[in-house]
Amino acid sequence: MHKMMVVEKERSIEERLLQLKNQNDDSECRITACVILSTFIAVCGSFSFGVSLGYTSGAEIGIMKDLDLSIAQFSAFASLSTLGAAIGALFSGKMAIILGRRKTMWVSDLLCIIGWFSIAFAKDVMWLNFGRISSGIGLGLISYVVPVYIAEISPKHVRGTFTFSNQLLQNSGLAMVYFSGNFLNWRILALLGALPCFIQVIGLFFVPESPRWLAKVGSDKELENSLLRLRGGNADISREASDIQVMTKMVENDSNSSFCDLFQRKYRYTLVVGIGLMLIQQFSGSSAVLSYASTILRKAGFSVTIGSTLLGLFMIPKAMIGVILVDKWGRRPLLLTSVSGMCITSMLIGVAFTLQKMQLLPELTPVFTFICVTLYIGTYAIGLGGLPWVIMSEIFPMNIKVTAGSIVTLVSWSSSSIVTYAFNFLLEWSTQGTFYVFGAVGGLALLFIWLLVPETKGLSLEEIQASLIREPDRINQS
Numbered sequence: 268m269h270k271m272m273v274v275e276k277e278r279s280i281e282e283r284l285l286q287l288k289n290q291n292d293d294s295e296c297r298i299t300a301c302v303i304l305s306t307f308i309a310v311c312g313s314f315s316f317g318v319s320l321g322y323t324s325g326a327e328i329g330i331m332k333d334l335d336l337s338i339a340q341f342s343a344f345a346s347l348s349t350l351g352a353a354i355g356a357l358f359s360g361k362m363a364i365i366l367g368r369r370k371t372m373w374v375s376d377l378l379c380i381i382g383w384f385s386i387a388f389a390k391d392v393m394w395l396n397f398g399r400i401s402s403g404i405g406l407g408l409i410s411y412v413v414p415v416y417i418a419e420i421s422p423k424h425v426r427g428t429f430t431f432s433n434q435l436l437q438n439s440g441l442a443m444v445y446f447s448g449n450f451l452n453w454r455i456l457a458l459l460g461a462l463p464c465f466i467q468v469i470g471l472f473f474v475p476e477s478p479r480w481l482a483k484v485g486s487d488k489e490l491e492n493s494l495l496r497l498r499g500g501n502a503d504i505s506r507e508a509s510d511i512q513v514m515t516k517m518v519e520n521d522s523n524s525s526f527c528d529l530f531q532r533k534y535r536y537t538l539v540v541g542i543g544l545m546l547i548q549q550f551s552g553s554s555a556v557l558s559y560a561s562t563i564l565r566k567a568g569f570s571v572t573i574g575s576t577l578l579g580l581f582m583i584p585k586a587m588i589g590v591i592l593v594d595k596w597g598r599r600p601l602l603l604t605s606v607s608g609m610c611i612t613s614m615l616i617g618v619a620f621t622l623q624k625m626q627l628l629p630e631l632t633p634v635f636t637f638i639c640v641t642l643y644i645g646t647y648a649i650g651l652g653g654l655p656w657v658i659m660s661e662i663f664p665m666n667i668k669v670t671a672g673s674i675v676t677l678v679s680w681s682s683s684s685i686v687t688y689a690f691n692f693l694l695e696w697s698t699q700g701t702f703y704v705f706g707a708v709g710g711l712a713l714l715f716i717w718l719l720v721p722e723t724k725g726l727s728l729e730e731i732q733a734s735l736i737r738e739p740d741r742i743n744q745s
Contacts (some may be wrong), residue, residue: 280326312376312630313436316437325561327562340392344399346688347396349681351399353677375409376468382401414659431589431593442580447459482515541658543677543715545675545679546678550682551705552690556644567636605647605649605651615707620701659676
């Protein structure tokens with residue numbers, strides 16, 4: 268009897284998957300002004316994310332001097348953002364499903380604004396740390412809800428490009444900090460970090476809620492209104508609305524969302540992929556290099572002012588490469604290219620510091636280190652910087668997206684906090700050894716991506732979910 272139910276279930280899912288693949292609805296391929304506006308408003312939070320990520324690089328000297336901080340105190344300050352983000356990650360998924368995507372972004376804006384203002388007007392380390400934690404909690408919410416929201420509103424043929432714009436705006440925030448940190452006071456930089464949050468607070472009044480969240484909570488009328496705004500007033504949204512409702516009910520009926528559901532056989536693979544990509548992203552050294560770029564350049568003997576300015580100018584163009592290629596190359600080729608570049612450049616930075624320690628080629632090693640750091644950040648931005656979040660927003664079905672997304676986001680920020688806090692101490696242990704470790708992680712990452720990470724280019728979220736449900740049933744049946 269059980270086998271017959273499994274076979275029947277598999278047949279219905281396969282039929283639905285075939286229908287999804289064969290259908291060709293032009294309305295789902297339209298890129299409307301509403302989709303562009305909604306994406307822009309969502310990624311305003313990502314700009315603040317980028318400012319926070321690079322803030323310690325641009326503000327390090329000024330903060331340590333004005334508030335008389337030790338290296339340990341400043342390292343703690345830098346890592347508190349990622350610690351706060353880990354706290355935010357714990358509640359991000361649940362808030363996004365209870366409040367909706369838009370209201371969760373409003374909450375994150377409030378926390379970020381409070382945090383940035385606390386930093387900007389801090390008179391001692393207590394207010395500085397409070398602001399860093401508050402903005403960090405907001406960033407933890409942003410890092411989950413923004414890519415999920417964009418993936419749920421975008422047409423499938425450009426979903427990767429629109430979701431990757433999250434990374435583009437992060438890099439814009441980084442560019443602003445690297446460039447402006449040379450001549451703006453650290454308090455002004457903090458106020459600039461709060462500015463996009465104000466823009467998002469206002470903009471969210473004019474964009475629709477995610478249609479997939481509306482289907483999840485059973486608001487069918489609002490679902491249709493949302494799709495009409497996103498696809499155009501004259502579009503035939505009946506088929507897309509039906510697909511969303513059917514797939515949402517299918518995964519809802521399959522199991523109730525709970526922590527134990529994650530360990531069902533059919534979900535283990537997606538959970539391993541999601542967590543694995545986040546661990547790779549952080550332990551390959553990305554947070555450390557972005558947060559302490561000025562420290563690395565200073566240790567290499569390269570001008571921090573010149574280096575930060577050039578990095579700032581380089582940030583946006585190299586992020587554009589990822590936006591252009593993500594829906595042309597696909598997720599896997601871009602990830603493999605990105606991680607290969609990070610692995611090679613990490614090893615070369617280690618070689619440069621080894622030569623510096625041996626006092627060989629002293630006139631070349633500073634420039635060589637700067638070039639390698641630039642290439643490291645560039646290869647990170649075109650793939651590993653944004654694609655783990657893109658893939659995370661795609662692979663989890665609606666019934667486990669809350670729990671799985673929260674866990675994956677928590678893993679990302681927890682590991683980032685560890686790397687960010689430990690980096691200064693690792694540099695004191697061995698500068699070259701630190702980058703050799705990052706390079707070794709990159710080598711293992713290549714193997715992980717090659718063997719496990721799926722390609723999701725060109726598939727709708729419903730097609731991805733149907734295929735993820737179908738494959739475990741075949742395994743269980745056999």
